[in-house]
Amino acid sequence: MTYRPKKIVEAWEYNKQWDEWARQGNWSPVGWRWVEGPKGYRLDQLSTANYLVIQRPHASVYHHSYGMTSRFFKGLIEKKLYGAKCPKCGAIYCPPRAHCWNPECRLQETEWVELPLRGEVHTFSVMAFSATPFLKTLPFIIAYVRVEGCCTTVPTRLMKINPWDVYPGLKVNINFVEHPKGDIMDIYCTPAETPDPSKRMMTQEQIERLKNDMQKVKEWVVRKFGSEAKPSIEI
Numbered sequence: 001m002t003y004r005p006k007k008i009v010e011a012w013e014y015n016k017q018w019d020e021w022a023r024q025g026n027w028s029p030v031g032w033r034w035v036e037g038p039k040g041y042r043l044d045q046l047s048t049a050n051y052l053v054i055q056r057p058h059a060s061v062y063h064h065s066y067g068m069t070s071r072f073f074k075g076l077i078e079k080k081l082y083g084a085k086c087p088k089c090g091a092i093y094c095p096p097r098a099h100c101w102n103p104e105c106r107l108q109e110t111e112w113v114e115l116p117l118r119g120e121v122h123t124f125s126v127m128a129f130s131a132t133p134f135l136k137t138l139p140f141i142i143a144y145v146r147v148e149g150c151c152t153t154v155p156t157r158l159m160k161i162n163p164w165d166v167y168p169g170l171k172v173n174i175n176f177v178e179h180p181k182g183d184i185m186d187i188y189c190t191p192a193e194t195p196d197p198s199k200r201m202m203t204q205e206q207i208e209r210l211k212n213d214m215q216k217v218k219e220w221v222v223r224k225f226g227s228e229a230k231p232s233i234e235i
């Protein structure tokens, strides 16, 4: 059977400027610097030498198919949360799985079900460093949230709560960003109940230390990004 590309049913086309950006950034030198740097193999006996540093911008537009989990990511664009349900054992997966993990189900293909925008915190971490795309929003809370009815947890940002008020079992609402793009960062959580202070997992001393650490992270982010800094935790 020959493969024929499917027709486009619906699309949010990427801005064509990326094509031009990718085309032009084809490793061609666009500049250079003649710099002075260290020379030698013993750190206590270095001399100096001049080196040429070439600048070549590189870029690519990466087309990536989500395959059998596509419905989940299309759902995010539509501000709906989908899970994958096994018709044999009834397990619901979110994040989705195309096939059931239960060995007894022998890779049974799952079916899509729409999920409620509610869940509870399974575990969480307060982030003081991150991958490049999220640096501007440091510090933030990553919570692994079990969506109601599901047997797995999904990593999300947890907003509008102090880190010391978070604990496993805290009920949360799942929210969508204003302009979803079909990415897991399209969703974030906010508390669905007033946190119970008796379930607090940190001592007052630990809270003070955390506040101090978060303040330092916030100062670093503001220094690096200026007015673009958007710390997710208010200290």
Ligand SMILES: [Zn+2]
Pocket: 086, 087, 088, 089, 090, 091, 100, 101, 102, 105, 108
């Ligand atoms: Zn199953």
